[in-house]
Amino acid sequence: MLDLKNLNVSYGKQKVLRDVSLSLGEREVVTLIGSNAAGKSTTLRTIAGLKKADSGTVEFGGRDISPQPTVDRVQSGLVLVPEGRQIFPRLTVNENLLMGAYHRADRNDLDSDLERIFTMFPRLRERRVQRAGSMSGGEQQMLAIGRGLMSRPKVMLLDEPTLGLAPIIIEELGSIVRNLAREGLAILLAEQNAMMALGCADRAYILQSGSIVMSGDAKKLSETPEVKQMYLGT
Amino acid sequence: MLLNIKNLTKRFGGLTAVSNVSFGIERGEIIGIFGPNGSGKTTTLSLIAGILKPTSGEIVWKGEVINALTPFEVAQQGLVKTFQNPQLFPELTVAEHMRIACHLHVKRALGLGRLKTLLGKGATGDLEKTLSKKIDQMLELCRLYKHRNDEAGALSYGGEKMLGVAMGMVCDPELLLLDEPASGLGHDEITNLDAVLRDLKTHGVTLCIIDHKVGFLGRLADRSIALHHGAVIASGTTAEVLANDAVVTAYLGKKHA
Numbered sequence: 001m002l003d004l005k006n007l008n009v010s011y012g013k014q015k016v017l018r019d020v021s022l023s024l025g026e027r028e029v030v031t032l033i034g035s036n037a038a039g040k041s042t043t044l045r046t047i048a049g050l051k052k053a054d055s056g057t058v059e060f061g062g063r064d065i066s067p068q069p070t071v072d073r074v075q076s077g078l079v080l081v082p083e084g085r086q087i088f089p090r091l092t093v094n095e096n097l098l099m100g101a102y103h104r105a106d107r108n109d110l111d112s113d114l115e116r117i118f119t120m121f122p123r124l125r126e127r128r129v130q131r132a133g134s135m136s137g138g139e140q141q142m143l144a145i146g147r148g149l150m151s152r153p154k155v156m157l158l159d160e161p162t163l164g165l166a167p168i169i170i171e172e173l174g175s176i177v178r179n180l181a182r183e184g185l186a187i188l189l190a191e192q193n194a195m196m197a198l199g200c201a202d203r204a205y206i207l208q209s210g211s212i213v214m215s216g217d218a219k220k221l222s223e224t225p226e227v228k229q230m231y232l233g234t
Numbered sequence: 235m236l237l238n239i240k241n242l243t244k245r246f247g248g249l250t251a252v253s254n255v256s257f258g259i260e261r262g263e264i265i266g267i268f269g270p271n272g273s274g275k276t277t278t279l280s281l282i283a284g285i286l287k288p289t290s291g292e293i294v295w296k297g298e299v300i301n302a303l304t305p306f307e308v309a310q311q312g313l314v315k316t317f318q319n320p321q322l323f324p325e326l327t328v329a330e331h332m333r334i335a336c337h338l339h340v341k342r343a344l345g346l347g348r349l350k351t352l353l354g355k356g357a358t359g360d361l362e363k364t365l366s367k368k369i370d371q372m373l374e375l376c377r378l379y380k381h382r383n384d385e386a387g388a389l390s391y392g393g394e395k396m397l398g399v400a401m402g403m404v405c406d407p408e409l410l411l412l413d414e415p416a417s418g419l420g421h422d423e424i425t426n427l428d429a430v431l432r433d434l435k436t437h438g439v440t441l442c443i444i445d446h447k448v449g450f451l452g453r454l455a456d457r458s459i460a461l462h463h464g465a466v467i468a469s470g471t472t473a474e475v476l477a478n479d480a481v482v483t484a485y486l487g488k489k490h491a
Contacts, residue, residue: 036390036392037391138270167446167485
């Protein structure tokens with residue numbers, strides 16, 4: 001579905017990603033774990049076309065999309081749910097969701113897509129006419145995911161969705177991610193909360209100072225001493 | 235009692251964000267505030283810091299009701315709040331941020347004409363020495379001394395949050411209110427934060443902390459309260475609060491039970 005090959009990315013003189021290669025299959029949940037400044041967000045931003053790579057390629061559905069602007073990537077089914085949610089605080093929940101469909105050519109099924117999202121997140125239905133900025137952090141995260149879904153993606157890039165959320169919401173988020181994959185979405189989840197991420201992912205990559213240092217089955221990785229010590233705090 | 239919150243209520247239109255909340259903080263304690271997103275934690279701290287005005291109830295600081303004070307006056311009283319995301323100036327250095335946070339000291343000493351002093355261009359003599367020493371000490375304490383000449387834009391997220399704490403601390407608070415200091419931090423950064431906050435406590439600062447990192451705050455806080463829909467649903471030692479059935483149901487989820 002998604003293939004990164006030898007991606008090198010820098011900000012000014014500072015190299016942020018070094019030779020990063022990773023893949024994401026259909027209906028797969030893959031997590032990218034690392035501490036702050038490891039390069040997780042940069043990886044997702046590069047995939048989304050918000051940041052240009054120095055070298056390497058991003059392939060989506062077998063095609064090199066490196067030259068494509070973000071708009072085209074969204075239209076072909078690749079969507080980013082950004083870190084910190086970045087919802088439109090002064091728009092209502094409904095309006096935020098519709099913004100997610102802004103670039104869609106087919107406007108016919110908007111109502112049924114909204115309905116699907118309200119079924120998935122009943123809290124959003126209750127609050128559909130409320131201003132998004134007045135909702136709690138957990139609700140805003142649901143909204144950001146819902147807005148992403150409105151673009152009808154095949155691949156969703158989720159950047160640190162657990163940030164600032166209560167334990168019980170983090171738990172719920174884990175099952176939401178699993179459900180989305182079951183319904184056919186492929187998800188690349190960048191997380192610092194390794195406990196949550198390894199709990200819901202099929203496979204994992206561990207990013208340190210811009211390089212992938214470990215990868216493999218999520219469950220197996222969570223049992224290795226290095227991961228336990230560095231990311232699980234045990 | 236250093237701070238006594240009595241029947242604090244805050245309504246926004248039809249929404250009651252904080253509902254009849256009462257609790258006290260003794261000098262030298264670390265108090266934890268837990269609760270789901272939207273339960274009124276940040277609103278409570280903002281009420282205490284004077285950023286929001288209560289609909290009803292009293293905030294009693296060292297025996298005086300301080301409801302009517304502006305945030306600036308509250309800070310002058312020794313009650314300082316940090317923010318979830320410190321709003322920094324990316325092109326100013328760490329030390330320059332600390333100088334800005336020192337404006338209370340400079341104002342006391344100089345009155346008008348303090349702006350030049352803030353940016354280190356006018357102050358001479360004793361004030362300059364006192365300020366520099368104070369800033370260095372605080373940066374040392376917050377493990378930021380080696381970054382003092384770095385631009386804030388170059389700091390890691392953990393460094394930014396630590397700078398927020400350091401800026402709060404340099405105001406000489408008696409009570410520091412910390413809003414999610416650990417959110418977004420990695421394992422090592424949280425270990426560092428934990429050590430810094432324990433140091434602050436030994437320096438005599440009273441702390442009131444909101445955080446969702448239950449492992450971190452659970453170890454740190456002497457006592458805690460838990461909020462849900464704006465009301466206190468549990469209070470006591472932190473262990474008691476985290477074992478409370480209502481807290482598990484509303485906040486922690488079954489994995490923590």
